[in-house]
Amino acid sequence: MPALPDSITALISALNQLPGVGPRSAERIALHLVQTDSAAVRQLADAMLSARQRIQFCSNCGALTEASPCPICADPRRDGSLICLVERAVDILSVEKSGTYRGRFHVLGGKISPLDGVEPEDLRIAELEKRLTREPIKEIVIALGTDVEGDATSFYLAKRLARPGLRISRIAYGLPAGSGLEFADELTLSRALEGRREMQ
Numbered sequence: 001m002p003a004l005p006d007s008i009t010a011l012i013s014a015l016n017q018l019p020g021v022g023p024r025s026a027e028r029i030a031l032h033l034v035q036t037d038s039a040a041v042r043q044l045a046d047a048m049l050s051a052r053q054r055i056q057f058c059s060n061c062g063a064l065t066e067a068s069p070c071p072i073c074a075d076p077r078r079d080g081s082l083i084c085l086v087e088r089a090v091d092i093l094s095v096e097k098s099g100t101y102r103g104r105f106h107v108l109g110g111k112i113s114p115l116d117g118v119e120p121e122d123l124r125i126a127e128l129e130k131r132l133t134r135e136p137i138k139e140i141v142i143a144l145g146t147d148v149e150g151d152a153t154s155f156y157l158a159k160r161l162a163r164p165g166l167r168i169s170r171i172a173y174g175l176p177a178g179s180g181l182e183f184a185d186e187l188t189l190s191r192a193l194e195g196r197r198e199m200q
Contacts, residue, residue, distance in 0.1 A: 008034055057089065060131070062107030062124055064089045072104060079103040081138040084193075085128070085157070086181065087111055087145065094181040095143060098190040103141070106131065111149040112156055120156065132166070139167040141196050145180040158199040169196040 004012075008030055015026035033041055057063070058070035065071070072078060072092070082103030084095055089107050109124045131137065142157060144150035158168045172195030181189065 057107075061105045062089060062109065062127075063092050063105060077102075081136050082141065083128075083131070083137050083139070084141045084143050086143050087150075091143065091181045094184060094189060095193070097186045098193060099186065100190045101193055103139075106140075108144075108153070111144060111153040113149045120160075123153075125157070125160065128161070132161070132163070137166065139169060141193070142168065142170040142199070143181065143193075144170075154199065167198055169198045171196045 003009075011030040011033065012023070012026045015021055015029050016023055018026075021029070033044075054066050055064050056066070056068060058065045058073055059068045060073045061070060063070045063072060079102050083106050084101060084103055085106050085108060086092060086095065087108050087110060092105050092107070095101050095105070106128050107124060108128075110118050110122065112118055112120055112123070128140075140157075140161060142154045144154050154170055158170075161168055171189075171192040184192070
């Protein structure tokens with residue numbers, strides 16, 4: 001089989017960097033794109049550039065948004081006394097799909113992992129502590145994965161954030177061990193939220 005032109009090889013390599021896109025998928029997508037109408041490819045490229053330029057992190061909770069504060073933080077119908085703490089901004093989408101949570105969120109930005117060089121000061125813990133002083137927060141629901149780093153981070157946060165009048169709970173272990181929120185279905189997440197328990 002003749003070698004692919006350099007421009008297609010470069011496109012395949014770029015697509016292969018995307019999460020969930022393996023070498024064969026990257027090749028199929030690249031070959032499709034180079035044979036598609038130029039206007040359709042330009043529309044896709046414009047949509048990607050526009051999204052990248054317009055999307056930012058909410059200054060309050062860290063969610064992906066076009067305007068800060070995000071719609072969840074700005075919604076007066078949300079329960080401001082309840083904060084769901086998640087690892088990444090995309091985890092908010094998973095929790096929202098459950099349809100049972102009506103509080104607000106805080107994105108941690110990762111998990112404590114000394115082996116990977118991630119220490120507590122690298123996460124958005126200080127921002128959460130500031131929110132505790134200015135918002136009427138009564139409960140923090142820790143919604144991190146059940147892997148070793150998620151457990152260690154949860155226990156660290158439970159101790160660091162402990163203060164009178166603040167309940168710290170963790171979603172129930174309805175999630176598969178060793179995985180993140182993106183792999184859980186809506187029913188599992190809903191039950192995990194409803195079955196949360198206070199951390200000692």
